[in-house]
Amino acid sequence: MKFIDKSITRKFILNLVILGVVVSGIMGYFWISKSQQTVSMPIVFGGAIAILILVGILVYINFSKPLSLVLFQVQALLTGKPYKKIYTDRIDEIGVLAYFFNQVTKGFKQVSSDLEDRERMISELSVAAQLQRDILPLESPFVDGLQIVLKNKPATEVGGDSFDIYTAKDKTYIYVGDVTGHGVSAGLMMTMVNALVGVFADMCSNAFEIIVNVNKYIKKHVKKAMFMTMVMLCFDNKTKKMTFVGAGHEHILIYRHGTGEVQAILSGGIALGMVPDNSNVVKEREIILEDGDFVILYTDGITEARNSAEELYGLERLQAAVKEYASQYSAEGVNYHIAKDVTAFMGSHKQDDDMTLIVMKRDSKNTATEAVKDHSTTWAG
Numbered sequence: 001m002k003f004i005d006k007s008i009t010r011k012f013i014l015n016l017v018i019l020g021v022v023v024s025g026i027m028g029y030f031w032i033s034k035s036q037q038t039v040s041m042p043i044v045f046g047g048a049i050a051i052l053i054l055v056g057i058l059v060y061i062n063f064s065k066p067l068s069l070v071l072f073q074v075q076a077l078l079t080g081k082p083y084k085k086i087y088t089d090r091i092d093e094i095g096v097l098a099y100f101f102n103q104v105t106k107g108f109k110q111v112s113s114d115l116e117d118r119e120r121m122i123s124e125l126s127v128a129a130q131l132q133r134d135i136l137p138l139e140s141p142f143v144d145g146l147q148i149v150l151k152n153k154p155a156t157e158v159g160g161d162s163f164d165i166y167t168a169k170d171k172t173y174i175y176v177g178d179v180t181g182h183g184v185s186a187g188l189m190m191t192m193v194n195a196l197v198g199v200f201a202d203m204c205s206n207a208f209e210i211i212v213n214v215n216k217y218i219k220k221h222v223k224k225a226m227f228m229t230m231v232m233l234c235f236d237n238k239t240k241k242m243t244f245v246g247a248g249h250e251h252i253l254i255y256r257h258g259t260g261e262v263q264a265i266l267s268g269g270i271a272l273g274m275v276p277d278n279s280n281v282v283k284e285r286e287i288i289l290e291d292g293d294f295v296i297l298y299t300d301g302i303t304e305a306r307n308s309a310e311e312l313y314g315l316e317r318l319q320a321a322v323k324e325y326a327s328q329y330s331a332e333g334v335n336y337h338i339a340k341d342v343t344a345f346m347g348s349h350k351q352d353d354d355m356t357l358i359v360m361k362r363d364s365k366n367t368a369t370e371a372v373k374d375h376s377t378t379w380a381g
Helices: 008-035 041-078 093-135 184-203 207-221 314-326 331-346
Strands: 146-153 161-168 171-179 228-236 242-247 252-255 262-265 284-287 294-298 355-362
Touching: 041 093, 146 161, 146 331, 161 184, 161 355, 171 184, 171 207, 171 294, 171 355, 184 207, 184 228, 207 228, 207 242, 228 294, 252 314, 262 314, 294 314, 294 331, 314 331, 331 355
Parallel strands: none
Antiparallel strands: 146 355, 161 171, 171 228, 228 242, 242 284, 252 262, 252 294, 294 355
16 A cells, blocks of 8 residues: 555646646637627636636635645754644645654654653762772771772773772671672672671671671672672681681682692682572681781683783782782782783773772881872872
8 A cells, every 4th residue: 555645746747637627628718708799808817817816816725835844844844943742633735744754743742751761870870889889998998917909890880890908896797798790789799798798797796697698688689690709708806817707709818938839729609699509518618828928809800801802811810919919019010910900901991890809918027118108089090
């Protein structure tokens, strides 16, 4: 079925044919009347004028008026003035123009609505990002006996990496976690976990109890598809001993100052939110540290960073970087150079995931020459 069922051209020709027949009839009548001397010239001229007026009315009603209405709305649209939908049941060329105008302006309204929604979402993301920045630590705190440098670089406005350094009951808890995915949902879960860790750190006496209690709460209140890996260190401020509890997170890297070697220890355990009770699958174990040893925590945004050739940065490259820089620098220098190395490796390739790097050095003296100067948690590379 053709969209244009009635053509203006055909309609115009039909009107001309009808008018031609009418005019021919009238002129024939006048001719006969004139031959019989029954019609005067003024009457003939009056009839001709009447026919012209009739033609003008037909053209105005059928063509000029509806076309001018369409053009008026088009002009209003083009000049930025208010316009209205064109209501018509015509199925000729003018009807097509009216339909096209209505569809175009309908699309404009949809685009305008989409832009408003986009601005609203951006505003909400900004609020969420600010809330996350307020919850996450802005600076690496001073801990007697440890140099600690923490850096983070989210992949989106709202990140999914969770990290903090929290002191309670003469113990300092240093942890890093990674929520499945990234973006708003990951950021919300990360925010909840950070708040819970702070609450349970004040209530519990060790990292094991904190991990078990956080897991119970997370399992009850998040979707099945959402979970979070984590590893938490506990540094006893009195005995200077360090322990850790893993919840399915990445390796813990340890640089041994005495031998110059780097160990990669599996954090163990199972991710938070995967089982209702993880007390049987997580354990608290000790890390024996000598003065000058380093402990490095990280998220997979670093080891899974890609370059333009789609190569992964990888655990081996990270271990090599730790080995190279730990023999030369303080915790601050190691963090800076690893971050710079990862950034250089990625080159122009976009960041796919959040990246967090925590570097700690056992320093019984906290020597002034190696004191941490840049306490900011902003990515250094």
